[in-house]
Amino acid sequence: MTKSIQDINEKIRAGKAVVLTAEEVSAMGRDHSPAEVTRKVDVVTTATFGPMCSSGMFINTGHANPPIRMERATLNGVPVFSGIAAVDLYIGATENHPEDPAYGGAHIIEELIAGKDVILEAHAKGTDCYPLKDIKTSINRENINEMIMFNPRNAYQNYPVAVNTSNRIKYTYMGSLLPRLGNANFSTSGELSPLLNDPDMRTIGMGTRIFLGGTTGYISWHGTQFKSDAELNEFGVPISNAATLAVIGDAYRMSPEFIRAAYYEKYGVSMFVGIGIPIPVLDEDMASRLMIRNEQITTRILDYGDPDHPELGRCNYQELMSGEISLKNKKIKTASLSSIYQARKIAAILKKQVAEGSFLLTEALEAFPKEKSIKSLDIR
Amino acid sequence: MASSKRRMVLRFPADSVNEPITYILIKDYDVMINILNADISHGREGNLLIEISGEKGSVERSMNYLKSKHVEISPVVKTILFNQSDCIHCGACASVCFPGALSMDLDSRELRFSPDKCIACELCIKACPLRLFELNFGVN
Numbered sequence: 001m002t003k004s005i006q007d008i009n010e011k012i013r014a015g016k017a018v019v020l021t022a023e024e025v026s027a028m029g030r031d032h033s034p035a036e037v038t039r040k041v042d043v044v045t046t047a048t049f050g051p052m053c054s055s056g057m058f059i060n061t062g063h064a065n066p067p068i069r070m071e072r073a074t075l076n077g078v079p080v081f082s083g084i085a086a087v088d089l090y091i092g093a094t095e096n097h098p099e100d101p102a103y104g105g106a107h108i109i110e111e112l113i114a115g116k117d118v119i120l121e122a123h124a125k126g127t128d129c130y131p132l133k134d135i136k137t138s139i140n141r142e143n144i145n146e147m148i149m150f151n152p153r154n155a156y157q158n159y160p161v162a163v164n165t166s167n168r169i170k171y172t173y174m175g176s177l178l179p180r181l182g183n184a185n186f187s188t189s190g191e192l193s194p195l196l197n198d199p200d201m202r203t204i205g206m207g208t209r210i211f212l213g214g215t216t217g218y219i220s221w222h223g224t225q226f227k228s229d230a231e232l233n234e235f236g237v238p239i240s241n242a243a244t245l246a247v248i249g250d251a252y253r254m255s256p257e258f259i260r261a262a263y264y265e266k267y268g269v270s271m272f273v274g275i276g277i278p279i280p281v282l283d284e285d286m287a288s289r290l291m292i293r294n295e296q297i298t299t300r301i302l303d304y305g306d307p308d309h310p311e312l313g314r315c316n317y318q319e320l321m322s323g324e325i326s327l328k329n330k331k332i333k334t335a336s337l338s339s340i341y342q343a344r345k346i347a348a349i350l351k352k353q354v355a356e357g358s359f360l361l362t363e364a365l366e367a368f369p370k371e372k373s374i375k376s377l378d379i380r
Numbered sequence: 381m382a383s384s385k386r387r388m389v390l391r392f393p394a395d396s397v398n399e400p401i402t403y404i405l406i407k408d409y410d411v412m413i414n415i416l417n418a419d420i421s422h423g424r425e426g427n428l429l430i431e432i433s434g435e436k437g438s439v440e441r442s443m444n445y446l447k448s449k450h451v452e453i454s455p456v457v458k459t460i461l462f463n464q465s466d467c468i469h470c471g472a473c474a475s476v477c478f479p480g481a482l483s484m485d486l487d488s489r490e491l492r493f494s495p496d497k498c499i500a501c502e503l504c505i506k507a508c509p510l511r512l513f514e515l516n517f518g519v520n
Contacts, residue, residue, distance in 0.1 A: 263510075335475030
Protein backbone atom coordinates (compact mmCIF):
# COMPACT_ATOMS: atom_id res chain seq x y z
CA MET A 1 0.00 0.00 0.00
CA THR A 2 1.26 3.48 -0.84
CA LYS A 3 -0.16 6.92 -0.03
CA SER A 4 0.79 10.28 -1.45
CA ILE A 5 1.22 13.43 0.62
CA GLN A 6 -1.86 14.79 -1.19
CA ASP A 7 -3.88 11.72 -0.07
CA ILE A 8 -2.75 12.28 3.50
CA ASN A 9 -3.51 16.03 3.36
CA GLU A 10 -7.04 15.20 2.15
CA LYS A 11 -7.50 13.07 5.26
CA ILE A 12 -6.01 15.82 7.47
CA ARG A 13 -8.42 18.39 5.98
CA ALA A 14 -11.31 16.04 6.61
CA GLY A 15 -10.13 15.54 10.19
CA LYS A 16 -9.73 11.82 9.51
CA ALA A 17 -5.95 11.40 9.55
CA VAL A 18 -4.52 8.97 12.10
CA VAL A 19 -1.60 10.67 13.80
CA LEU A 20 0.82 9.12 16.30
CA THR A 21 3.97 10.40 17.92
CA ALA A 22 7.25 8.69 17.00
CA GLU A 23 7.36 7.07 20.45
CA GLU A 24 3.84 5.70 20.00
CA VAL A 25 4.65 4.26 16.58
CA SER A 26 7.88 2.72 17.95
CA ALA A 27 5.83 0.95 20.62
CA MET A 28 3.25 -0.09 18.01
CA GLY A 29 6.05 -1.54 15.91
CA ARG A 30 6.65 -4.27 18.50
CA ASP A 31 3.50 -6.14 17.45
CA HIS A 32 2.62 -4.62 14.08
CA SER A 33 4.26 -5.15 10.72
CA PRO A 34 5.30 -2.21 8.52
CA ALA A 35 2.33 -3.08 6.24
CA GLU A 36 -0.10 -2.83 9.16
CA VAL A 37 1.44 0.45 10.34
CA THR A 38 1.15 1.87 6.80
CA ARG A 39 -2.52 0.90 6.69
CA LYS A 40 -3.37 2.24 10.14
CA VAL A 41 -1.23 5.36 10.53
CA ASP A 42 -1.01 8.42 8.27
CA VAL A 43 1.36 10.80 10.05
CA VAL A 44 4.04 10.41 12.72
CA THR A 45 5.21 13.44 14.70
CA THR A 46 8.86 13.73 15.71
CA ALA A 47 10.55 16.34 17.91
CA THR A 48 13.67 17.53 19.62
CA PHE A 49 14.47 20.25 22.18
CA GLY A 50 18.18 20.67 22.62
CA PRO A 51 20.95 23.26 22.81
CA MET A 52 21.67 24.33 19.22
CA CYS A 53 24.53 26.82 19.00
CA SER A 54 24.20 27.59 15.31
CA SER A 55 21.11 29.74 15.76
CA GLY A 56 20.23 33.40 15.60
CA MET A 57 17.71 36.03 14.66
CA PHE A 58 17.53 38.84 12.11
CA ILE A 59 15.83 42.02 13.22
CA ASN A 60 15.10 45.30 11.47
CA THR A 61 14.97 48.17 13.93
CA GLY A 62 13.38 50.77 11.66
CA HIS A 63 15.09 54.07 10.77
CA ALA A 64 15.72 56.88 13.24
CA ASN A 65 15.38 60.54 12.28
CA PRO A 66 18.06 61.54 11.31
CA PRO A 67 18.99 58.04 10.08
CA ILE A 68 22.05 56.01 11.00
CA ARG A 69 23.87 53.31 9.02
CA MET A 70 24.74 51.08 11.99
CA GLU A 71 28.32 49.85 11.73
CA ARG A 72 28.96 48.61 15.26
CA ALA A 73 25.94 47.67 17.32
CA THR A 74 25.15 46.05 20.67
CA LEU A 75 21.93 44.92 22.34
CA ASN A 76 22.16 45.07 26.15
CA GLY A 77 25.93 45.23 25.60
CA VAL A 78 26.05 42.06 23.47
CA PRO A 79 27.64 42.68 20.06
CA VAL A 80 25.34 41.92 17.14
CA PHE A 81 26.22 41.65 13.46
CA SER A 82 25.57 44.90 11.63
CA GLY A 83 27.49 44.20 8.42
CA ILE A 84 24.28 44.22 6.39
CA ALA A 85 21.99 47.11 5.38
CA ALA A 86 21.69 50.17 7.63
CA VAL A 87 19.28 48.88 10.29
CA ASP A 88 19.25 45.12 9.69
CA LEU A 89 20.98 43.24 12.50
CA TYR A 90 21.70 39.56 13.14
CA ILE A 91 21.77 38.43 16.73
CA GLY A 92 24.02 35.37 16.91
CA ALA A 93 22.86 33.08 19.72
CA THR A 94 26.38 32.36 21.01
CA GLU A 95 27.73 35.93 20.97
CA ASN A 96 28.47 36.85 24.58
CA HIS A 97 28.58 40.03 26.59
CA PRO A 98 32.25 41.12 26.83
CA GLU A 99 32.04 41.40 30.63
CA ASP A 100 29.52 38.67 31.41
CA PRO A 101 30.31 35.38 29.70
CA ALA A 102 27.02 33.86 30.93
CA TYR A 103 24.89 36.40 29.05
CA GLY A 104 24.66 36.60 25.30
CA GLY A 105 22.74 36.63 22.05
CA ALA A 106 20.42 33.80 23.06
CA HIS A 107 19.31 35.79 26.10
CA ILE A 108 18.57 38.81 23.88
CA ILE A 109 16.54 36.63 21.53
CA GLU A 110 14.59 35.13 24.43
CA GLU A 111 13.95 38.58 25.93
CA LEU A 112 12.76 40.08 22.61
CA ILE A 113 10.40 37.13 22.08
CA ALA A 114 9.12 37.57 25.64
CA GLY A 115 8.36 41.26 24.98
CA LYS A 116 11.08 42.79 27.14
CA ASP A 117 12.87 46.07 26.45
CA VAL A 118 16.47 45.80 25.22
CA ILE A 119 19.00 48.65 24.97
CA LEU A 120 20.28 49.23 21.43
CA GLU A 121 23.54 51.10 21.03
CA ALA A 122 25.09 51.70 17.62
CA HIS A 123 27.86 53.74 16.10
CA ALA A 124 28.71 54.78 12.55
CA LYS A 125 31.09 57.06 10.66
CA GLY A 126 28.18 59.12 9.33
CA THR A 127 27.47 59.52 5.60
CA ASP A 128 25.69 62.09 3.48
CA CYS A 129 22.59 59.91 3.42
CA TYR A 130 22.93 58.53 6.98
CA PRO A 131 24.31 61.46 9.01
CA LEU A 132 23.74 60.12 12.55
CA LYS A 133 26.90 58.77 14.17
CA ASP A 134 25.73 57.44 17.51
CA ILE A 135 22.45 56.15 18.84
CA LYS A 136 21.30 54.75 22.18
CA THR A 137 17.69 53.79 22.61
CA SER A 138 15.50 50.98 23.79
CA ILE A 139 13.75 48.51 21.51
CA ASN A 140 11.19 45.77 22.00
CA ARG A 141 9.09 43.53 19.77
CA GLU A 142 6.42 46.22 19.37
CA ASN A 143 8.64 49.02 18.04
CA ILE A 144 10.77 47.09 15.52
CA ASN A 145 9.80 45.76 12.10
CA GLU A 146 10.91 42.14 11.89
CA MET A 147 12.19 39.32 14.07
CA ILE A 148 13.10 36.43 11.78
CA MET A 149 14.78 33.44 13.34
CA PHE A 150 17.26 31.85 10.97
CA ASN A 151 19.36 28.99 12.29
CA PRO A 152 22.08 27.70 9.96
CA ARG A 153 22.52 24.33 11.73
CA ASN A 154 19.89 22.66 13.90
CA ALA A 155 18.45 19.23 14.65
CA TYR A 156 21.60 17.12 14.22
CA GLN A 157 20.85 13.62 13.03
CA ASN A 158 22.49 11.75 15.92
CA TYR A 159 25.35 13.03 18.06
CA PRO A 160 28.15 11.29 19.99
CA VAL A 161 28.10 10.70 23.75
CA ALA A 162 30.68 12.69 25.74
CA VAL A 163 32.78 11.22 28.58
CA ASN A 164 36.01 12.29 30.27
CA THR A 165 38.85 9.92 31.17
CA SER A 166 41.16 12.66 32.42
CA ASN A 167 41.73 13.45 36.08
CA ARG A 168 39.99 16.78 36.13
CA ILE A 169 36.46 17.98 35.45
CA LYS A 170 35.94 19.26 31.90
CA TYR A 171 33.44 22.02 31.23
CA THR A 172 32.26 21.56 27.64
CA TYR A 173 29.33 22.23 25.32
CA MET A 174 28.35 18.68 26.30
CA GLY A 175 27.97 19.86 29.91
CA SER A 176 30.15 19.24 32.96
CA LEU A 177 32.07 16.01 32.42
CA LEU A 178 33.29 14.51 35.66
CA PRO A 179 36.84 13.04 35.78
CA ARG A 180 37.65 9.34 35.43
CA LEU A 181 34.45 8.48 33.53
CA GLY A 182 32.24 9.98 36.23
CA ASN A 183 29.33 10.57 33.86
CA ALA A 184 28.26 10.38 30.22
CA ASN A 185 26.23 13.11 28.51
CA PHE A 186 24.29 12.72 25.28
CA SER A 187 22.10 15.10 23.32
CA THR A 188 19.52 13.52 21.03
CA SER A 189 15.90 12.61 21.56
CA GLY A 190 16.54 9.10 20.15
CA GLU A 191 13.49 7.43 18.60
CA LEU A 192 11.63 10.75 18.85
CA SER A 193 14.29 12.70 16.92
CA PRO A 194 13.19 14.07 13.50
CA LEU A 195 16.11 13.07 11.28
CA LEU A 196 16.50 9.62 12.86
CA ASN A 197 12.96 8.80 11.73
CA ASP A 198 13.58 9.63 8.08
CA PRO A 199 17.29 8.84 7.81
CA ASP A 200 17.32 8.91 4.01
CA MET A 201 15.37 12.22 3.98
CA ARG A 202 12.67 10.87 1.70
CA THR A 203 10.09 13.31 3.08
CA ILE A 204 12.22 16.01 4.72
CA GLY A 205 13.84 18.56 2.41
CA MET A 206 13.93 22.19 1.43
CA GLY A 207 10.63 23.91 2.07
CA THR A 208 9.29 21.34 4.54
CA ARG A 209 6.88 22.94 7.01
CA ILE A 210 7.88 22.28 10.61
CA PHE A 211 7.21 23.29 14.21
CA LEU A 212 9.87 25.83 15.21
CA GLY A 213 10.08 27.45 18.62
CA GLY A 214 6.34 27.30 19.25
CA THR A 215 5.04 28.23 15.81
CA THR A 216 5.17 27.13 12.19
CA GLY A 217 8.55 27.40 10.51
CA TYR A 218 10.23 26.03 7.42
CA ILE A 219 13.35 24.15 6.44
CA SER A 220 15.19 26.63 4.27
CA TRP A 221 18.24 24.61 3.25
CA HIS A 222 20.35 21.70 4.38
CA GLY A 223 22.16 22.71 7.56
CA THR A 224 25.83 23.61 7.63
CA GLN A 225 28.22 20.66 8.15
CA PHE A 226 25.58 18.44 6.47
CA LYS A 227 27.11 15.02 5.97
CA SER A 228 25.57 12.27 3.87
CA ASP A 229 28.41 9.76 4.07
CA ALA A 230 28.34 8.83 7.77
CA GLU A 231 28.68 5.15 8.67
CA LEU A 232 25.28 3.43 9.04
CA ASN A 233 24.31 0.72 11.51
CA GLU A 234 22.41 -2.45 10.54
CA PHE A 235 19.11 -0.52 10.76
CA GLY A 236 20.26 2.09 8.25
CA VAL A 237 20.75 4.85 10.82
CA PRO A 238 23.94 6.93 10.92
CA ILE A 239 25.98 6.10 14.01
CA SER A 240 27.31 9.62 14.32
CA ASN A 241 26.49 13.24 13.54
CA ALA A 242 25.31 13.34 9.93
CA ALA A 243 22.48 15.40 8.41
CA THR A 244 21.53 18.86 9.75
CA LEU A 245 18.84 21.44 8.98
CA ALA A 246 18.84 25.18 8.33
CA VAL A 247 15.49 26.51 9.53
CA ILE A 248 13.59 29.77 9.39
CA GLY A 249 10.52 31.12 11.16
CA ASP A 250 8.69 34.17 12.45
CA ALA A 251 10.00 34.81 15.95
CA TYR A 252 7.03 37.09 16.71
CA ARG A 253 4.94 33.96 16.96
CA MET A 254 7.49 31.93 18.94
CA SER A 255 7.34 31.30 22.65
CA PRO A 256 10.03 31.40 25.36
CA GLU A 257 8.69 27.96 26.30
CA PHE A 258 10.35 26.56 23.17
CA ILE A 259 13.27 29.00 22.72
CA ARG A 260 15.45 29.16 25.84
CA ALA A 261 18.83 30.76 26.38
CA ALA A 262 21.51 28.54 27.90
CA TYR A 263 24.97 28.96 29.30
CA TYR A 264 27.48 26.13 29.61
CA GLU A 265 30.13 26.81 32.22
CA LYS A 266 33.47 27.90 30.75
CA TYR A 267 32.13 27.20 27.24
CA GLY A 268 29.62 29.92 26.57
CA VAL A 269 26.12 30.80 25.54
CA SER A 270 23.90 28.53 23.49
CA MET A 271 20.18 28.30 22.81
CA PHE A 272 17.63 25.53 23.31
CA VAL A 273 15.50 25.29 20.19
CA GLY A 274 12.31 23.27 19.94
CA ILE A 275 11.79 21.60 16.55
CA GLY A 276 9.08 19.20 15.48
CA ILE A 277 8.56 17.55 12.09
CA PRO A 278 5.51 15.58 10.99
CA ILE A 279 6.44 12.67 8.73
CA PRO A 280 3.95 11.05 6.35
CA VAL A 281 3.66 7.24 6.33
CA LEU A 282 3.87 6.92 2.56
CA ASP A 283 4.64 3.22 2.32
CA GLU A 284 6.12 0.24 4.15
CA ASP A 285 9.65 1.55 3.82
CA MET A 286 8.70 4.80 5.60
CA ALA A 287 6.72 2.83 8.18
CA SER A 288 9.70 0.62 9.00
CA ARG A 289 11.89 3.73 9.38
CA LEU A 290 9.36 5.38 11.68
CA MET A 291 9.03 2.23 13.81
CA ILE A 292 12.69 2.45 14.83
CA ARG A 293 13.26 2.01 18.56
CA ASN A 294 15.92 3.41 20.87
CA GLU A 295 17.77 0.06 21.02
CA GLN A 296 18.17 0.17 17.21
CA ILE A 297 19.86 3.58 17.19
CA THR A 298 23.59 3.46 17.82
CA THR A 299 25.98 6.23 18.71
CA ARG A 300 29.68 6.64 19.49
CA ILE A 301 31.17 7.41 22.89
CA LEU A 302 33.92 10.03 22.64
CA ASP A 303 36.53 11.00 25.23
CA TYR A 304 36.48 14.76 25.78
CA GLY A 305 39.34 14.30 28.24
CA ASP A 306 41.60 14.00 25.19
CA PRO A 307 41.76 16.94 22.75
CA ASP A 308 41.40 14.54 19.80
CA HIS A 309 38.13 13.11 21.20
CA PRO A 310 39.01 9.47 20.48
CA GLU A 311 36.17 6.94 20.27
CA LEU A 312 36.04 4.69 23.35
CA GLY A 313 33.09 2.55 22.37
CA ARG A 314 29.53 2.50 21.10
CA CYS A 315 26.14 2.17 22.71
CA ASN A 316 22.47 2.54 21.84
CA TYR A 317 19.79 4.96 23.02
CA GLN A 318 17.94 2.39 25.09
CA GLU A 319 21.08 2.07 27.21
CA LEU A 320 21.57 5.83 27.32
CA MET A 321 17.95 6.45 28.31
CA SER A 322 18.15 3.80 31.07
CA GLY A 323 20.41 6.11 33.07
CA GLU A 324 23.53 3.94 32.86
CA ILE A 325 25.96 2.60 30.27
CA SER A 326 28.86 0.17 30.63
CA LEU A 327 32.27 1.22 29.43
CA LYS A 328 35.64 -0.28 30.31
CA ASN A 329 33.96 -2.56 32.90
CA LYS A 330 32.57 0.48 34.62
CA LYS A 331 28.94 1.53 35.03
CA ILE A 332 28.62 5.18 34.04
CA LYS A 333 25.67 7.40 34.84
CA THR A 334 24.11 8.94 31.74
CA ALA A 335 22.11 12.11 31.24
CA SER A 336 20.57 13.85 28.27
CA LEU A 337 21.37 17.48 27.57
CA SER A 338 18.38 17.75 25.28
CA SER A 339 15.05 17.59 27.06
CA ILE A 340 13.00 14.49 26.26
CA TYR A 341 10.18 15.98 28.33
CA GLN A 342 10.01 19.07 26.10
CA ALA A 343 10.44 17.01 22.91
CA ARG A 344 7.43 14.90 23.94
CA LYS A 345 5.45 18.07 24.54
CA ILE A 346 6.28 19.30 21.00
CA ALA A 347 5.43 15.93 19.41
CA ALA A 348 2.07 15.99 21.24
CA ILE A 349 1.28 19.59 20.14
CA LEU A 350 2.11 18.73 16.54
CA LYS A 351 0.01 15.56 16.75
CA LYS A 352 -2.96 17.61 17.89
CA GLN A 353 -2.47 20.25 15.18
CA VAL A 354 -2.25 17.66 12.40
CA ALA A 355 -5.20 15.67 13.76
CA GLU A 356 -7.32 18.84 13.98
CA GLY A 357 -6.45 19.84 10.43
CA SER A 358 -4.54 23.01 11.30
CA PHE A 359 -1.13 21.72 10.17
CA LEU A 360 -0.89 20.35 6.62
CA LEU A 361 2.10 18.43 5.34
CA THR A 362 4.32 19.75 2.58
CA GLU A 363 6.10 18.11 -0.30
CA ALA A 364 9.79 19.05 -0.18
CA LEU A 365 10.58 21.57 -2.94
CA GLU A 366 13.98 20.03 -3.43
CA ALA A 367 15.76 17.04 -1.91
CA PHE A 368 18.87 17.39 0.21
CA PRO A 369 22.25 16.54 -1.32
CA LYS A 370 22.78 12.81 -1.70
CA GLU A 371 26.55 13.03 -1.64
CA LYS A 372 28.10 15.51 0.71
CA SER A 373 31.07 15.02 2.97
CA ILE A 374 32.54 17.64 5.29
CA LYS A 375 35.97 19.17 5.10
CA SER A 376 38.25 20.08 7.94
CA LEU A 377 40.21 23.32 8.06
CA ASP A 378 43.86 23.00 7.14
CA ILE A 379 46.22 25.39 8.86
CA ARG A 380 48.63 26.51 6.16
CA MET B 381 11.28 7.97 71.45
CA ALA B 382 12.33 11.11 69.59
CA SER B 383 14.80 10.57 66.78
CA SER B 384 17.28 13.06 65.49
CA LYS B 385 19.28 13.59 62.31
CA ARG B 386 22.12 16.02 61.92
CA ARG B 387 24.38 16.86 59.03
CA MET B 388 27.76 18.33 59.85
CA VAL B 389 31.37 18.69 58.86
CA LEU B 390 33.78 17.12 61.38
CA ARG B 391 37.27 18.52 61.42
CA PHE B 392 39.78 16.18 63.04
CA PRO B 393 42.98 17.35 64.65
CA ALA B 394 45.98 15.58 63.12
CA ASP B 395 46.59 13.38 66.23
CA SER B 396 43.08 11.94 66.39
CA VAL B 397 42.87 10.79 62.80
CA ASN B 398 44.22 7.40 63.82
CA GLU B 399 41.36 6.73 66.24
CA PRO B 400 38.42 4.74 64.74
CA ILE B 401 35.89 7.42 65.62
CA THR B 402 33.08 6.31 63.33
CA TYR B 403 33.41 2.73 64.63
CA ILE B 404 33.12 3.95 68.23
CA LEU B 405 30.15 6.16 67.34
CA ILE B 406 28.28 3.25 65.80
CA LYS B 407 29.23 0.59 68.38
CA ASP B 408 29.18 2.54 71.65
CA TYR B 409 26.69 5.32 70.87
CA ASP B 410 24.26 3.39 68.68
CA VAL B 411 23.89 6.03 65.96
CA MET B 412 23.66 5.61 62.20
CA ILE B 413 26.48 7.17 60.25
CA ASN B 414 26.25 8.22 56.63
CA ILE B 415 29.56 9.47 55.30
CA LEU B 416 28.89 11.90 52.45
CA ASN B 417 32.39 13.10 51.79
CA ALA B 418 35.75 12.36 53.40
CA ASP B 419 39.22 13.82 53.16
CA ILE B 420 41.39 12.14 55.78
CA SER B 421 45.03 11.12 55.74
CA HIS B 422 47.38 10.00 58.48
CA GLY B 423 49.29 12.70 60.32
CA ARG B 424 47.27 15.50 58.77
CA GLU B 425 44.09 17.33 59.71
CA GLY B 426 41.02 15.65 58.20
CA ASN B 427 37.49 16.60 57.18
CA LEU B 428 34.42 14.41 57.15
CA LEU B 429 31.01 15.45 55.82
CA ILE B 430 28.71 13.23 57.80
CA GLU B 431 25.09 12.64 58.69
CA ILE B 432 24.42 11.23 62.15
CA SER B 433 20.97 9.93 62.95
CA GLY B 434 19.43 7.93 65.78
CA GLU B 435 17.58 8.33 69.03
CA LYS B 436 17.84 11.90 70.31
CA GLY B 437 19.81 11.02 73.45
CA SER B 438 22.27 8.89 71.49
CA VAL B 439 22.91 11.70 69.03
CA GLU B 440 23.51 14.14 71.92
CA ARG B 441 25.91 11.72 73.64
CA SER B 442 27.81 11.12 70.41
CA MET B 443 28.25 14.90 70.01
CA ASN B 444 29.74 15.07 73.51
CA TYR B 445 32.08 12.19 72.69
CA LEU B 446 33.28 13.99 69.54
CA LYS B 447 33.90 17.20 71.52
CA SER B 448 35.90 15.22 74.11
CA LYS B 449 38.14 14.06 71.24
CA HIS B 450 38.65 17.70 70.19
CA VAL B 451 36.78 17.14 66.94
CA GLU B 452 35.50 20.44 65.64
CA ILE B 453 31.83 20.21 64.66
CA SER B 454 30.33 22.63 62.11
CA PRO B 455 26.71 22.13 61.20
CA VAL B 456 26.08 22.17 57.45
CA VAL B 457 24.18 25.34 56.83
CA LYS B 458 24.70 25.58 53.10
CA THR B 459 21.68 24.51 51.08
CA ILE B 460 20.95 24.62 47.39
CA LEU B 461 17.99 26.63 46.14
CA PHE B 462 16.42 25.40 42.92
CA ASN B 463 14.14 27.54 40.79
CA GLN B 464 12.27 24.43 39.68
CA SER B 465 9.38 26.16 37.90
CA ASP B 466 11.75 27.35 35.13
CA CYS B 467 13.31 23.90 34.64
CA ILE B 468 13.23 22.49 31.10
CA HIS B 469 14.02 18.93 32.27
CA CYS B 470 17.33 18.38 30.54
CA GLY B 471 19.57 16.17 32.67
CA ALA B 472 22.69 18.32 32.90
CA CYS B 473 22.43 18.74 36.70
CA ALA B 474 21.41 15.14 37.40
CA SER B 475 24.48 14.03 35.47
CA VAL B 476 26.86 15.53 38.04
CA CYS B 477 24.75 14.95 41.18
CA PHE B 478 26.53 12.02 42.83
CA PRO B 479 24.37 11.86 46.01
CA GLY B 480 21.32 11.46 43.75
CA ALA B 481 19.40 14.50 45.00
CA LEU B 482 18.73 15.47 41.38
CA SER B 483 17.47 12.64 39.23
CA MET B 484 15.56 12.04 36.04
CA ASP B 485 12.28 10.14 36.29
CA LEU B 486 12.78 7.45 33.66
CA ASP B 487 9.08 7.32 32.70
CA SER B 488 7.94 10.92 32.72
CA ARG B 489 11.44 12.29 31.88
CA GLU B 490 10.89 15.01 34.45
CA LEU B 491 13.66 16.17 36.71
CA ARG B 492 13.17 15.37 40.40
CA PHE B 493 14.82 17.16 43.32
CA SER B 494 15.08 15.55 46.77
CA PRO B 495 16.65 18.24 49.00
CA ASP B 496 17.19 15.74 51.85
CA LYS B 497 19.81 13.95 49.74
CA CYS B 498 21.64 17.16 48.77
CA ILE B 499 25.07 17.69 50.30
CA ALA B 500 25.50 21.14 48.76
CA CYS B 501 28.56 20.10 46.70
CA GLU B 502 27.59 22.91 44.28
CA LEU B 503 28.32 20.97 41.07
CA CYS B 504 24.75 21.58 39.84
CA ILE B 505 25.23 25.34 40.05
CA LYS B 506 27.76 25.23 37.23
CA ALA B 507 26.14 22.33 35.36
CA CYS B 508 22.70 23.90 34.88
CA PRO B 509 22.57 25.67 31.48
CA LEU B 510 19.69 27.83 32.71
CA ARG B 511 21.45 28.84 35.96
CA LEU B 512 18.53 27.73 38.10
CA PHE B 513 20.53 26.76 41.20
CA GLU B 514 22.01 28.99 43.84
CA LEU B 515 23.73 28.53 47.14
CA ASN B 516 21.89 29.55 50.28
CA PHE B 517 23.80 30.28 53.49
CA GLY B 518 20.83 30.00 55.83
CA VAL B 519 20.77 28.59 59.34
CA ASN B 520 20.35 24.84 59.33
